[in-house]
Amino acid sequence: MQGGMFPMDVRVRYAPSPTGLQHIGGVRTALFNYFFARSQHGVFILRVEDTDQGRSTPEALQDLYDTLGWLGVKWDEGPLVGGPHGPYIQSERFGLYQEYAKKLVDDGKAYPCYCSESRLAQLREAQTAAKSKEQGYDRHCRNLTAEQRTRYEDQGIKPVIRLKVPLEGSTTFHDVLMGDITRKNRDVNPDPVLLKSDGFPTYHLANVIDDHLMKITHIMRAQEWIPSGPLHVLLYEAFGWKVPTYCHLPMVMGKDGQKLSKRHGSTSVKEFREKGYLPEALTNYVSMVGWSYDGVKEFFTKDELETLFTLEKINKAPGVFDYKKLDWYNGMYIRAKSDSELAQLLTPYLIQASFVSDPPEQEHVSLIEKIVPIVKERLKVLSDVVDMTRYLFKDLPAPKIEELLPKNQDAATTVRALRKALPIVKRIGTRPDEELEQEIVSIANEMGIKINGIFMPIRVAVTGSTVSPPLFDSIRLLGLDTALLRLERAVTILSHQMGN
RNA sequence: GGUCCCUUCGUCUAUCGGCUAGGACAAGAGAUUCUCAGUCUCUAGAGAGGGGUUCGAUUCCCCUAGGGACUACCA
Structure with missing residues (x-):
């Protein structure tokens, strides 16, 4: 098996010092070493360089293990697994x-x-x-x-x-x-x-x-x-x-061309993980700074990188870490998840926001399943789900009048629009979106106002924000009773305004 | 300051002497008769400058400029 194809017995190592959280530059080095070892059917070694007694900490060591574990980087020799040349902690x-x-x-x-x-x-x-x-x-x-x-x-x-x-x-x-x-x-x-x-x-x-x-x-x-x-x-x-x-x-730099550091944003893998970046997205993106396959293929599974990686394709010039591109990768990987996988991934964030209990009650489990399809294409990072769905789990503060009023539309008109829309909202559960939407459009046309003159105040009243998932789905998930309560409250607030 | 390294669109990159310089992210415009997002279409945007070598240089060589790293009883 060895012999001809891979004549050299490749042995490489990642040798960090546990003096802080694992950061982007470090894991990029780890990844490249790991991919090179795998692609050459060689051995990947982890060695802990804790010779600085003042700065090395057990927390940092634990973070090293957690990070590599999260990324799925397994070492053939090193701490925890041993090997013929140990110990692997200096x-x-x-x-x-x-x-x-x-x-x-x-x-x-x-x-x-x-x-x-x-x-x-x-x-x-x-x-x-x-x-x-x-x-x-x-x-x-x-x-x-x-x-x-x-x-x-x-x-x-x-x-x-x-x-x-x-x-x-x-x-x-x-x-x-x-x-x-x-x-x-x-x-x-x-x-x-x-x-x-x-x-x-x-x-x-x-x-x-x-x-x-x-x-x-x-x-x-x-x-x-x-x-x-x-x-x-x-x-x-x-x-x-x-x-x-x-x-x-090549080094990984920040936007300003300096060595990537905290000033540029998150740098520790732990932070990325907590914000809800997927390990496959981070691995994929990080591998593309300083290395490329053919300049066209941009999605790589870990398995692919383990066979395709070559030293020759590594770039010499330092590369800037582009947070936006990472977001794009992450969004793509999120959308590639099945709904049930994504529900599993999202649940911890909802628990942490205390939207649901740990573990979630059955009622919430099925709500989360329904949430997934409407947030899926909107998520950049998993933690985005919290702000996106707060209105479903928490009471909303009373909306402000300015928020309720669409551009160039007064309170009186808005109240009339809301009242006309009410019957439609009430029948929301049984009708397809297209019909409901058509009816809203008709009202808007009748009143000579924009479609958003109706949609927007409803949206703000129900979700507390001008930005939300599609309205009808939002109302269905919230439940008609709560939605109507919020609408009535909005009407009251606006009516008050008219009196002044 | 000294030493070393680097230099293609704003960013990540493709090009292994033939280029109308390709792709992706970001940006801008439009479409999708609800916002946002997503998706689709389109637009703009680059080989630091100067010398060589060559029939021909983004590609090879030299110089200049710019950037970076290092210069610890830290790694």
């Missing part, structure tokens, strides 16, 4: 990084640094003030004598371990999309920290060690990592390891 591999860091020090590829945070802060400040070309660490501890080191050790200073970046030469790495990227070694971070003083590795160290140990073949990550590519290659070389294939993914 904090559980704590000792390992220290061993490897020590090895680097022993080999003269890295060194302990005793500089205090305050010295580094001062250094940084001085550099920015002087607009110095030299930015970053000044390699103060690079060539400490054994004697100097023991003196620091005796003071009880816990050192960090820094990589000895070569002072000369340059480092090149190959990127599937970008081609060769070369950087002079003197432009690489001057001796970045590998192991922090709390004993945890930095991203650079942990990521290289784990990718090697987990036999990762392709590193697909966001383009923001390009600048540290040469540094990672230097690390692989220091260890004497094979460098994996890189594929830096």
Whole structure:
């Protein structure tokens, strides 16, 4: 089965740090890795990079699991499912990084640094003030004598371990999309920290060690990592390891061309989920920013993406996340649902709005079934159902006169129109819409007013809004009694107005 | 500031040297004898600028401009 078609044993990973909710950019990376693995009959690995003890939280970890679960992204190796190269949570591999860091020090590829945070802060400040070309660490501890080191050790200073970046030469790495990227070694971070003083590795160290140990073949990550590519290659070389294939993914931007952030709107998958975006819509849309199949086909099931996805079709340029287009996709996917599926999806939102109980009473279950066909083509997101159907579940505040009055139509005319329409409304249950509508039209013609001169006040009276699902259906769902009550109230309000 | 990356309609994209530059979202117009939505039809809208290479450049090369990312004991 393997062999000819997929000669390379593809192993890729999504390696987020659980420091916040999973966001659009992150899941796009996860999705691309996952699709690539599937399309190549390879292995998709999840690895949790929780080496920042200050920022990692259990909530964020849970959100990671929830999000991937919601999207239907299953990892072949990783936390919860295990695998031959575990553990897959970096904090559980704590000792390992220290061993490897020590090895680097022993080999003269890295060194302990005793500089205090305050010295580094001062250094940084001085550099920015002087607009110095030299930015970053000044390699103060690079060539400490054994004697100097023991003196620091005796003071009880816990050192960090820094990589000895070569002072000369340059480092090149190959990127599937970008081609060769070369950087002079003197432009690489001057001796970045590998192991922090709390004993945890930095991203650079942990990521290289784990990718090697987990036999990762392709590193697909966001383009923001390009600048540290040469540094990672230097690390692989220091260890004497094979460098994996890189594929830096274009970034996801906001409308203003900056990295997508909260200022642009929702960015966490959780928010999208809560608003009522469907996982298939989000997956489909997110996959289309930075990747395309042929520029024409735009609907892809997850299964299709798992076979059609190719690295070659990934775009190089960053892409703007278009909320409107996501809405469009979501609407399309909502309309593709069967009525009963949609009823199931909508129910939680009605429960949350306390329109119905949890679980809904039988009477409400059948009402929801009837609601579905009239809201289906109007929903952008599932939560829209709440505002759309409030009038069916809740008492309405008395409508205001201005809302009741159509444009260019006075109260007296409106009251007359309403009264004439009343008998029609009363027979609503037994007549087809076309007939009812025809009768309304006749009245309007008789009175010499616009059709909306009748429809609109009824709509406002019954639904409390100038925007609503079709009127006759709305009244049927509401029930004739309630509808008539609301109409009478409207007539009363308008009559009052006439008296003034 | 330094380093690196990017550049086709407002947005996502197609084009692997032959283009009357295609599609989708958004926008605008119309139709659907109730609003909104949906659906259908139509309209407008692009290869940053300048040099090369070539019979021919959106496509290849160079420069300029613009944008972005990175520059932490964060990832």
